Amino acid sequence: MTETPPVDNWATDYDLFDDAYVKDPAPVWKELREKCPIAHTERWGGSWLPTKYEDMQAFVRMVPELSSRNPLVVSQPRDEQEFDPVLAEYGNSAPPITSDPPDHIPMRRMILPLFTPKAVEKHRVFVEALCHELIDGFIEKGTCDAALDYAVYIPAKTIAHIIGVDADRIDEFIGWVRGVLEQNVGNVDERNRYNRIIRQFFGELVTERKANPKDDLISNLLAQEINGSPVAKKAVVGMCNLMLVAGIDTTWSSIGSALLHFSTHPEHRRRMATEPDLLPSAMEEMLRVYSPVTMAREVTEEIQTGDVTFKPGDKVLLNFPAANRDPEVFENPDTVDLDREKNRHIAFGIGSHRCAGSNLARLEMETALRVWFERIPEFECANPAAVEWAGGQVRGPRHLPFTFPAKKVRG
Amino acid sequence: MRVKVNADKCEGHNRCCALAPEIFDVDDYGAATALNDGNVPPELEAKAKLAVENCPEYAIEYIKD
Ligand code: SF4
Numbered sequence: 001m002t003e004t005p006p007v008d009n010w011a012t013d014y015d016l017f018d019d020a021y022v023k024d025p026a027p028v029w030k031e032l033r034e035k036c037p038i039a040h041t042e043r044w045g046g047s048w049l050p051t052k053y054e055d056m057q058a059f060v061r062m063v064p065e066l067s068s069r070n071p072l073v074v075s076q077p078r079d080e081q082e083f084d085p086v087l088a089e090y091g092n093s094a095p096p097i098t099s100d101p102p103d104h105i106p107m108r109r110m111i112l113p114l115f116t117p118k119a120v121e122k123h124r125v126f127v128e129a130l131c132h133e134l135i136d137g138f139i140e141k142g143t144c145d146a147a148l149d150y151a152v153y154i155p156a157k158t159i160a161h162i163i164g165v166d167a168d169r170i171d172e173f174i175g176w177v178r179g180v181l182e183q184n185v186g187n188v189d190e191r192n193r194y195n196r197i198i199r200q201f202f203g204e205l206v207t208e209r210k211a212n213p214k215d216d217l218i219s220n221l222l223a224q225e226i227n228g229s230p231v232a233k234k235a236v237v238g239m240c241n242l243m244l245v246a247g248i249d250t251t252w253s254s255i256g257s258a259l260l261h262f263s264t265h266p267e268h269r270r271r272m273a274t275e276p277d278l279l280p281s282a283m284e285e286m287l288r289v290y291s292p293v294t295m296a297r298e299v300t301e302e303i304q305t306g307d308v309t310f311k312p313g314d315k316v317l318l319n320f321p322a323a324n325r326d327p328e329v330f331e332n333p334d335t336v337d338l339d340r341e342k343n344r345h346i347a348f349g350i351g352s353h354r355c356a357g358s359n360l361a362r363l364e365m366e367t368a369l370r371v372w373f374e375r376i377p378e379f380e381c382a383n384p385a386a387v388e389w390a391g392g393q394v395r396g397p398r399h400l401p402f403t404f405p406a407k408k409v410r411g
Numbered sequence: 412m413r414v415k416v417n418a419d420k421c422e423g424h425n426r427c428c429a430l431a432p433e434i435f436d437v438d439d440y441g442a443a444t445a446l447n448d449g450n451v452p453p454e455l456e457a458k459a460k461l462a463v464e465n466c467p468e469y470a471i472e473y474i475k476d
Contacts, residue, residue, distance in 0.1 A: 113439040117425055280429070284465075342464040350467050354422040362429075 004043060011036035015043050016073065017185065022391030026334055029322040038308050044074045044185070047296065047315040048308070053326035053346070055305070056318055059297065060351030064100045066297035066316055068353055071097055073296050073317060073393045074185050076192065086196045090203035091234030094242040097353065104352065106226045111239060111356055114162075114217065120360040123158060127364055130157055131371035139375065142406030143382065146263075147256045147397050154368045155251035158360070159243055164216040165205070176201075177248045182390045202240040206233055243357070250292050251361045253396020254347075255368045257290035258283070260397050261336065263381040268338060273377035276370070282338040283366055288345035289336055291321035292396050295349060320346050321395065379404035413449040413474040414459050418442060420470035427466055431458040449474065 007015050010028050015021065021028055029051045032039050039049040050056060059066055084092075093099070096108035113119060134153055138144035156174050160167050179194030206218055210233060213219040221236045262269040271278055299314040310316055324345045325333040348355035355361065379402050381387065388399040414434065416427070423441020427434070433455055437443045451459045463471045 109440055112423070112441055116439055116441065117428060117437065341461060344465055344467055344469075346467045348424065348467075351422060354424060354467075359425055 011039045012041070013043065014039050014041045014049055016041075016047075016049075016392050017044070022389045022395065025321070025391075025395075026325055029319075029325055030334070033322070033326065038306060040308070045315065047073070047317050048310060049317050049322075050319055051322040051326070053323040053329045056320060056323040056346060057350065058305075059316060059318060060349065060353065062297075062303065063352065065299065065301045065303055066310075067100050067300045068104070068297060069093075069098055069100060070298045070315070071295050073294055073315075075296075075315065076188060076195075084192070084196065086200050086203070090199040090206075090237045091232075092195070092199070092238075093234070094238045094245070095235050096239075096356070097242055097246065098238070107235065107239075108352075108356065110221060110224050110226070110231065111243075115357050115360050117359050120363050123162065123360070124363060124367065126161055127154065127158055127367045128371060130154060131368055132375075135371065135375050136409045139407050140409060143401070143403050146259045146400040146402045147252070148399065150372070151255040151259065151368065151400075152248070152252045154255060154364050155361070156248050158364055159247040162217060162360075163240060163243060164214075164218065173244060174248060177245050180245060181249050181393055185392055198241050198244065199237060202237045202244075203233075206236050206240065246355075247357055247360075249390070249394040249396070250355075251364050253292035253390075253394055254287060254290065254361070254365050256397045256400060257292070258286040258365070258369060259372065259402075260381065260387060260400055261286060261290065263379055263400070263402060264384060265336070266380075268336065269377075269379070271338060272369070273373050276373075278338055279366060279370060281340060281343070283362070283369060284343045284345065285336060285338055285340050287347040287365075288324045288330070288340075288343055289334075290396070291324050291345065291347035292394050293347070293349070293355075294319055294321060294393060294395075295353070318349065320349055375407075376404050412451045412453075412456050412459065414445050414451055414463065415449050415472055415474050416443045416445055417470045417472060420468045421466075422468050422470075424467050427462040427471060430465060431455065431462040434459055435462060443470070445471075 004015055007013055007018055010032060033051040037052045041047060096104050099107050134150050138149055152174060156170050157167060160170055160173060176194050176198050180191055184190035209218045210222055221239060224231050262272055272282060295318045297316045299310040299312050299316060301312060303310040324347060327333050348358040382401040382403045386401050387397050390396060390398050421443050423437055425437050427443050428437050434446055434451055435443050436446055
């Protein structure tokens with residue numbers, strides 16, 4: 001990916017896709033936090049990169065001066081998309097993540113009830129069976145790619161199950177999401193192509209359900225009203241798009257990063273295998289240290305903050321991962337402390353756009369780790385040099401070659 | 412000891428209920444409330460403190476009677 005010139009000055013010319021930064025961004029954040037807490041770059045369309053926890057807490061609350069209409073870390077040019085027939089028919093937003101007031105709250109209230117603690121609890125049995133089934137697929141071999149054989153399928157199959165789409169097409173869905181979010185950052189046309197594929201897929205499905213309602217999530221969304229009028233088809237297509245795109249790379253990354261951590265830290269791995277009660281605090285610590293998601297806001301009114309000025313049209317990154325390493329809030333922020341009790345991390349974002357799926361993500365991650373440690377308590381990364389990271393919007397390992405003592409499937 | 416959830420700040424992260432289900436509840440839209448008028452019996456004080464310290468929105472406060 002790095003065909004761009006190397007970075008000399010991270011404060012004025014950072015590169016979100018610099019290989020070393022993607023692998024381990026924390027040293028850069030530390031330096032910036034001390035010298036230039038809000039960095040700037042012209043690369044990848046230009047953006048501001050804050051690194052302090054208190055700035056992230058402040059920026060999420062600047063609504064609507066910091067608009068959510070364009071939450072991608074690297075924007076797609078808007079004008080080209082306006083003339084696209086698929087996007088014209090099925091829309092190109094992803095409510096509520098792309099919504100601002102006054103639409104935001106009503107749109108968000110349509111999906112929040114799907115992801116309450118009680119609502120997601122109903123999926124626990126599915127997730128647990130899924131984790132076992134995935135492990136059954138490789139446990140006799142003694143090797144696996146923990147990213148591609150395990151972590152990715154947990155959120156992908158779960159969200160396909162919840163939306164009610166064909167599980168046989170799961171690899172296609174994963175390919176679409178990676179095509180939009182991860183693999184074509186510098187390639188507008190390819191990214192657009194994947195976006196259109198997803199829109200078309202859900203557009204047709206939503207159209208069909210509108211004609212023939214079933215007892216499923218899409219029909220349920222279509223039956224709702226906003227301010228007394230039926231919700232627009234485009235909004236439902238956008239919500240389905242959001243649930244698929246936001247639900248896969250993110251949780252995949254969190255599960256993968258945690259497994260990578262334990263594979264390369266035998267002391268921590270041993271504790272996880274022998275102290276099941278450690279899981280809740282250990283999981284939150286993994287979310288803090290390896291927070292995957294960075295969101296973006298678009299400036300709509302000039303904002304003066306510290307000694308920088310955000311101008312209308314500028315992109316401001318909500319660098320939640322860096323905030324979670326801020327020493328003003330976290331003691332020894334770069335040390336992994338599985339017992340950390342006071343952990344006010346903001347891996348799921350904060351403010352009115354807080355991740356709507358966080359309860360589901362936590363259930364998936366907790367189950368994925370618990371089942372893994374029950375069945376594969378001893379494991380290591382076969383080749384740490386072969387670990388590949390994706391970065392930018394969602395940071396996480398995409399290839400994790402693991403070895404472990406082979407076992408019979410069950411019994 | 413008593414606790415109170417500030418409704419203007421709470422965004423439904425549900426950390427409070429996960430850490431102290433005896434003290435907090437969330438509704439369908441993620442709004443948290445303190446159960447039992449926010450009264451925290453002595454044996455749950457440590458849990459209540461954990462909830463306060465883990466809320467990402469700084470939405471829970473102690474009330475001194
Ligand atoms: S942890 Fe804080 S924001 Fe989350 S539900 Fe509880 S009070 Fe609300």
